[in-house]
Amino acid sequence: MEQVYTPSRMDSRVTSSEGKALPSRFAGKRVHFIGIGGSGMNGLARILLDCGAVVTGSDPNPNAQTLDLIKRGVKVSRSQLGELLSADVDLVVRTAAVPEANPEFLAAKRYGIKSIKYAEMLGQVMQERLGVAVAGTHGKSTTTAMISYALTQCGADPSFVVGGTSPQLGGVGSRSGTGKSFVAEACEYDRSFHNLRPTVALLLNIEEDHLDCYSGIDEIVQSFRRFAQLVPPDGLLIANGQDARVGQALGDLPTPVEWVAIDREATWSTRVTSIDSGRHAGQIVYKGKAAATIKLSIPGAHNLFNATMAVAACHACGIDPQAAADVIGRFTGVDRRMTEMGRCNSAMVVDDYGHHPTEIRATLRALRERYQPKRLFCVFQPHQHSRTRFLLEDFATSFASADETIVPDIYFVRDSEEEKSRISAQHLVERVNASGQHAIHLANFPAIVEYLKATIGQGDLVVTMGAGNVWEIGRDLVAG
Incomplete structure (x- = not known):
């Protein structure tokens, strides 16, 4: 018979500071975030703000998180031209998506402000x-x-x-x-x-x-x-x-x-x-x-x-x-991880972020177990041409749990135009079909929505899957 485990707490590790901010070397420092609206970036901005830093930022697409920062006194610019920068800013943090040719990043260089990427800033905060x-x-x-x-x-x-x-x-x-x-x-x-x-x-x-x-x-x-x-x-x-x-x-x-x-x-x-x-x-x-x-x-x-x-x-x-x-x-999951969107023609519509062959296999199996659908339709949007090309043979066998896989054009991000020309969604569809599964290529979202509305019914399950904007198809399906 197994012994029952008795916990031994590491008492000093998670005790709070009784509501007080933890000591930080960033207290009193002026830190500017280029792309402050990103999930990780606004999280770091909040942490530095609570540590006593003076935070500013920019983002061309304000969201709920940037509005929350503005309510807390953070100045946020919608342009990225450097109007919130000055020589007394101590540090500029930029996301990996911000190129070195970005006007605000170039303005920071002209001021002689030290600049680091998000991951490095994450490490410095983590170190404390x-x-x-x-x-x-x-x-x-x-x-x-x-x-x-x-x-x-x-x-x-x-x-x-x-x-x-x-x-x-x-x-x-x-x-x-x-x-x-x-x-x-x-x-x-x-x-x-x-x-x-x-x-x-x-x-x-x-x-x-x-x-x-x-x-x-x-x-x-x-x-x-x-x-x-x-x-x-x-x-x-x-x-x-x-x-x-x-x-x-x-x-x-x-x-x-x-x-x-x-x-x-x-x-x-x-x-x-x-x-x-x-x-x-x-x-x-x-x-x-x-x-x-x-x-x-x-x-x-x-x-x-x-x-x-x-x-x-x-x-x-x-x-x-x-x-x-x-x-x-009691945890009910992260958004875009087997997230129920609603119903269309009495069929359940689910959205998932999976974009790697192993994730696709695991998610489709889990959906089979959870819903036991009459038919499972997977709308898979490949993410990046390079990933699709490098993992093509693995992708080709990853949809075995789906009755039909519908593939729109590949979501284009980061890759070069040369890479884009080397593979297409049709190549993936051909490999999936060659592996004994059933796949079709419908290039754009409206065509996929129209096809599914004419095809699915009671007892069916549709999952939109991918790291791009494929969730829009699920949204449009359940909207009626």
Whole structure:
């Protein structure tokens, strides 16, 4: 019979400052954000504001987050011409999407103002706190949101930056808290996560992606290893014990590692006890002792793994595993992750952010389990020509759980015109059909909406999927 786990809290790690801002070297500094409306950028702006910095910014597309900053006294310009810059600004922060030819960035250079990218700023803020960084090819947003929600509900008052929004996190992707913990996604694109300074790092999985900036899987594994090496010897690595590439990345590092697995032995292991409409329940065991039970509100075996990783991270922050598991069990998901949009012709319409073959497979399986549809229609918008070309054969077999896959033109971002000319949506459709599945190419959104309205009915399920603007199709379907 298993022993029952008794928690040992790390008392100093998540105690708040009794509502007071944590000490920061940015207090009194003037910091300007180019692209302040972005989820991560406005989150950092809020944190610096709470630390006593004087914050300004610019964004051509104001949103609810920028309006909230304006209400707090932040000056925000809709142009990016540099009118809020002056020689006494201490630092300019820009998103990776802001090119060096940006007029405001050039104005900052003329003033001689130090400029850094978002990822570097994220690392500097993280260094002042108990940084919890969540890395992996997929699952980052959901796991980061689970941790953030659990820490918030368990009284740790964290700060966080999530690459998506969730109603349970206030409908925003970031928050500035008075607790010591700071949870953030660690993105491998362009090696940006090498700028972070975490005390606790999670490695969810390692697969081929972003092959426009990596030569292949070996270089990706080495990049994750470099990220893991940023965790100090007295920190903690929480890692997927069922992913050989994660094991390869962490080999021989001096930092302690807690391995996570489902239905097999590991430091943290969850044994599945039941599945109800795709929602998993399980017994979480820590170092051989029963630590918690969990029952998820969201479907998918992959989410049980994400939840176990999140419980392990919360424990590293001093939270009792059962308390964390109870909260995570109530977590209803991140927007654009199997999000119900409504109905069309009595068919359910769901939207999802999945844009990598592994994500597509996991999501389609989870949707099958959750809804048990008569027919499953997947509208998949490929994201980037380079990703589609590099992973074409993997994409070709990833739609097996769909009865029909509808592919609009590829969402064009970051790639060169030369890259754009090398592959099209029709190439993907041909490969999907050659693999024994059924796919069609309908170039534009109105044509897809018209086709689906004439085709779907009672008992059917439509999922719009991709990292671009494919969600607009779901919106138009349910609008009538």
